[in-house]
Amino acid sequence: MQTSVINIESIRNDFPILKRKVHKDKQLIYFDNAATSQKPIQVIEAISDYYLNYNSNIHRAVHELAEEATAAYETTRDKVAKFINVKNREEIVFVRGTTEAINLVAYSWGRQNVYKDDIIVTTEYEHHSNIVPWQMLAKEKGAKLEYIGVDDKGELILDQLDGYLDTGRVKLVTFSQMSNVLGTITNSDEIIKKCRKKGVKILVDAAQSVPHLKVDLQKLDCDFFAFSAHKMLGPTGVGVLWAKKELLESMSPFNGGGDMIREVHKYETTWNDLPYKFEAGTPNIADVIGFAAAMDYLERIGMDKVREHEIELTKYALDKLSQIKKIKLYGPNEMAKRGGVISFNLGDIHPHDLATIVDEDGVAIRSGHHCAQVLMERLDVAATSRASFYIYNTKEEIDVFIKSLNRAKELFRI
Amino acid sequence: MSSADIYREIILDYYRNPRNFGKIQNPDIAQKDSNPLCGDELEMHINIKDNKVADVKFTGKGCAISQASASMLTELIMGKDFEYVKKLTKEDIFDNLGLHDLGPARIKCALLSLKVLKYGLYSYLSEKLKDSMSADKIKEEASGLY
Numbered sequence: 001m002q003t004s005v006i007n008i009e010s011i012r013n014d015f016p017i018l019k020r021k022v023h024k025d026k027q028l029i030y031f032d033n034a035a036t037s038q039k040p041i042q043v044i045e046a047i048s049d050y051y052l053n054y055n056s057n058i059h060r061a062v063h064e065l066a067e068e069a070t071a072a073y074e075t076t077r078d079k080v081a082k083f084i085n086v087k088n089r090e091e092i093v094f095v096r097g098t099t100e101a102i103n104l105v106a107y108s109w110g111r112q113n114v115y116k117d118d119i120i121v122t123t124e125y126e127h128h129s130n131i132v133p134w135q136m137l138a139k140e141k142g143a144k145l146e147y148i149g150v151d152d153k154g155e156l157i158l159d160q161l162d163g164y165l166d167t168g169r170v171k172l173v174t175f176s177q178m179s180n181v182l183g184t185i186t187n188s189d190e191i192i193k194k195c196r197k198k199g200v201k202i203l204v205d206a207a208q209s210v211p212h213l214k215v216d217l218q219k220l221d222c223d224f225f226a227f228s229a230h231k232m233l234g235p236t237g238v239g240v241l242w243a244k245k246e247l248l249e250s251m252s253p254f255n256g257g258g259d260m261i262r263e264v265h266k267y268e269t270t271w272n273d274l275p276y277k278f279e280a281g282t283p284n285i286a287d288v289i290g291f292a293a294a295m296d297y298l299e300r301i302g303m304d305k306v307r308e309h310e311i312e313l314t315k316y317a318l319d320k321l322s323q324i325k326k327i328k329l330y331g332p333n334e335m336a337k338r339g340g341v342i343s344f345n346l347g348d349i350h351p352h353d354l355a356t357i358v359d360e361d362g363v364a365i366r367s368g369h370h371c372a373q374v375l376m377e378r379l380d381v382a383a384t385s386r387a388s389f390y391i392y393n394t395k396e397e398i399d400v401f402i403k404s405l406n407r408a409k410e411l412f413r414i
Numbered sequence: 415m416s417s418a419d420i421y422r423e424i425i426l427d428y429y430r431n432p433r434n435f436g437k438i439q440n441p442d443i444a445q446k447d448s449n450p451l452c453g454d455e456l457e458m459h460i461n462i463k464d465n466k467v468a469d470v471k472f473t474g475k476g477c478a479i480s481q482a483s484a485s486m487l488t489e490l491i492m493g494k495d496f497e498y499v500k501k502l503t504k505e506d507i508f509d510n511l512g513l514h515d516l517g518p519a520r521i522k523c524a525l526l527s528l529k530v531l532k533y534g535l536y537s538y539l540s541e542k543l544k545d546s547m548s549a550d551k552i553k554e555e556a557s558g559l560y
Binding site for chain 1 (some may be wrong): 418451453454517
């Protein structure tokens with residue numbers, strides 16, 4: 001009953017963790033991929049190979065280990081450039097994750113370009129990481145933060161953007177390419193077209209989209225683009241900020257320190273070239289190298305296949321879930337408009353109780369506000385349960401999950 | 415402990431039909447807290463008269479464990495001596511709920527009500543009774559719950 005698009009058996013063999021049991025004898029079913037994905041053996045080996053065989057700091061030393069480490073680190077930058085299809089490798093800045101990338105833009109570009117009464121536009125379905133940095137900036141500068149609302153289908157109400165843009169005060173529109181709660185795929189082209197007409201800068205939070213959809217930055221005409229390695233088979237602690245060269249050149253550094261300088265004198269410093277200007281201090285070398293193995297892995301499967309597999313799983317799951325009485329599913333119905341993230345509530349069972357029950361059957365799902373309390377308020381719920389899929393998940397696993405939900409219903413007598 | 419042991423009839427009953435749910439006007443103690451990880455919210459109102467709990471009510475949102483725990487705690491302390499209430503421990507809460515060996519993720523749900531109660535008593539002791547020694551002791555207990 002596995003989906004036909006990818007060789008699921010050989011993929012699952014690459015993920016040793018999927019063989020483990022939880023709660024003594026229950027086969028692990030990992031449906032918390034929107035939080036972080038599992039890592040294939042190739043990624044784990046790339047990291048340990050670095051520590052075992054060529055651990056060294058990068059960029060400065062001239063010895064052989066340093067040369068090998070620098071080459072591996074910089075190769076990852078080339079792979080990122082290819083993965084998201086950008087021309088200039090120096091536009092790829094390694095950071096700790098999406099959160100740090102957004103904070104970098106808010107701190108550096110935001111402080112230089114946002115002033116009193118300016119407007120920053122975000123959306124109601126953002127992760128806290130694409131709300132809080134802008135609140136902080138708006139407070140500091142006396143600027144305003146405005147929200148594009150979410151309709152009952154879980155899609156953005158893009159007409160609202162026109163109203164904000166018409167004020168002529170909008171400096172930045174920032175949105176996630178895929179909602180981490182509803183799975184909604186944002187109509188990015190439409191937003192970007194509207195912004196371009198008014199000369200407004202655009203930041204895309206791609207934490208949920210890059211791991212699951214083919215992304216082409218030469219087609220997506222944004223200014224800033226941020227994502228994390230750990231949601232796409234890579235290690236934690238690595239993320240990418242991409243921005244147009246002229247923007248990065250105009251921006252002040254975020255952190256000062258080693259590696260980001262050209263010359264340091266007692267009272268004056270000149271900055272290093274891009275991207276090093278934004279990579280102060282010893283970076284997360286091992287995990288950046290591991291990230292390359294993650295991108296290699298995804299490219300071997302092909303991002304089109306990844307998407308196809310997830311569509312098949314999501315369709316199957318939505319079909320089974322919608323047959324459960326008293327279930328409330330959130331997010332769009334059309335597969336073209338959603339990724340493999342399903343949020344729901346079952347009767348009056350609180351998501352934490354539900355997650356506890358299905359965990360007992362080996363199924364790891366997420367429960368809570370998913371770092372999206374603004375959206376929870378909009379949906380008028382305290383929390384939801386969330387199942388999210390990736391390349392190694394199967395329809396058989398979904399069957400176990402559905403059975404477990406029915407057991408929860410029995411326990412709660414609904 | 416297994417879900418079948420946790421979600422017994424009595425827990426579900428208190429979750430769906432919480433006793434002492436509501437607010438008190440001008441209470442002697444009004445305390446709220448939330449569990450930032452799960453978003454459980456709880457507010458407790460208490461009136462003290464003649465060194466006894468004259469009335470207690472709570473409002474809140476959250477999982478079955480947190481809400482049943484709060485409701486059962488209000489029943490436990492209603493009419494009781496202030497001294498008795500001050501001495502309540504987490505074991506008393508587990509006994510009261512009939513839940514033992516909850517996993518680390520869910521212990522917080524069960525103990526949120528006691529945490530709110532203890533912080534409420536702390537404010538009452540320090541501000542109204544000016545008993546800073548007892549107040550500090552109970553604050554320490556509250557912060558050490560989880």
